[in-house]
Amino acid sequence: MDIQNKIAIITGGASGLGLGACEELVIKGAKVCIFDLNEEAAQQAVEALGPENATYAKVNVTDEASVEAGIEHCLNVYGELHIVLNCAGIGPPEKVIHRDGAPLPLENFKKIVDINLFGSFNVLSKAAAKMATMKPLNEDNSRGVIINVASVAAFDGQIGQPAYAASKAGIVGMALPIARELARYGIRVNTIAPGLFKTPLAMSLPDNVVEALGNSVDYPKRLGSPTEFGKLVVHMAENDYLNGEVIRLDGAIRMAAK
Numbered sequence: 001m002d003i004q005n006k007i008a009i010i011t012g013g014a015s016g017l018g019l020g021a022c023e024e025l026v027i028k029g030a031k032v033c034i035f036d037l038n039e040e041a042a043q044q045a046v047e048a049l050g051p052e053n054a055t056y057a058k059v060n061v062t063d064e065a066s067v068e069a070g071i072e073h074c075l076n077v078y079g080e081l082h083i084v085l086n087c088a089g090i091g092p093p094e095k096v097i098h099r100d101g102a103p104l105p106l107e108n109f110k111k112i113v114d115i116n117l118f119g120s121f122n123v124l125s126k127a128a129a130k131m132a133t134m135k136p137l138n139e140d141n142s143r144g145v146i147i148n149v150a151s152v153a154a155f156d157g158q159i160g161q162p163a164y165a166a167s168k169a170g171i172v173g174m175a176l177p178i179a180r181e182l183a184r185y186g187i188r189v190n191t192i193a194p195g196l197f198k199t200p201l202a203m204s205l206p207d208n209v210v211e212a213l214g215n216s217v218d219y220p221k222r223l224g225s226p227t228e229f230g231k232l233v234v235h236m237a238e239n240d241y242l243n244g245e246v247i248r249l250d251g252a253i254r255m256a257a258k
């Protein structure tokens with residue numbers, strides 16, 4: 001798929017990896033519609049990307065009506081939809097058994113799964129239903145691509161990540177059946193499982209901690225950049241033969257238990 005003038009919804013596009021993907025897609029000539037709860041950061045992102053290249057809808061990915069309204073906003077502004085990137089996510093660590101012996105409250109576990117897994121499916125399903133009605137783009141009858149964001153925690157989850165790892169493993173698990181189902185509409189489904197990236201969370205850590213995290217990566221010995229993440233998003237959108245795949249983007253790191 002040629003990305004020039006294609007339309008992309010990026011959830012979580014106001015920050016970190018989502019913002020990096022917005023930048024790379026806009027460089028390739030796409031227009032992006034950011035879905036995010038953080039209005040101020042999203043407005044700044046639209047300004048930086050250029051209002052002619054980007055728009056914003058205040059969307060809570062866990063809310064059905066909010067996602068429907070966001071997709072309507074995107075279609076009202078741009079008229080089409082070809083790329084969806086599910087980047088909104090949270091991941092506060094919490095162990096199964098707290099220091100005081102109390103179990104992890106189910107509510108906390110549910111919140112992470114709700115945003116990361118159910119939120120991704122909520123956007124994916126509603127966007128796919130719209131994309132399925134669009135005009136095919138090429139001789140392969142391509143209508144576009146949906147990219148979900150998992151994490152290496154889906155495969156090597158650490159102590160303190162039961163909810164986060166479960167939510168990301170759910171994203172990996174749903175990918176193939178959905179890719180198989182959406183094949184008839186020419187919609188591809190791919191997944192990125194990032195390792196350790198330099199996003200606002202990492203930037204708020206002390207320098208020595210960031211350096212230690214970087215040193216734990218096999219090669220290159222540093223955190224990944226949102227630009228490197230964005231380049232994989234671009235490739236997943238451009239390459240029509242890449243479908244139903246999960247790609248780890250992680251400098252070969254395999255996370256230890258803690």
Ligand SMILES: NC(=O)c1ccc[n+]([C@@H]2O[C@H](COP(=O)([O-])OP(=O)(O)OC[C@H]3O[C@@H](n4cnc5c(N)ncnc54)[C@H](O)[C@@H]3O)[C@@H](O)[C@H]2O)c1
Pocket residue numbers: 011012013014015016017018035036037038041059060061062086087088089090091115116119149150151152193194195196197198199200201
């Ligand atoms: N940064 C990393 O090293 C890393 C590693 C592996 C996976 N990931 C995954 O990549 C994704 C992005 O991570 P990041 O580090 O860029 O995070 P980030 O916190 O910088 O950005 C996440 C964005 O999602 C938005 N968001 C949160 N909840 C939302 C909701 N309910 N509805 C709409 N928007 C919401 C936030 O406002 C924020 O702008 C997450 O899914 C994360 O799990 C990140």
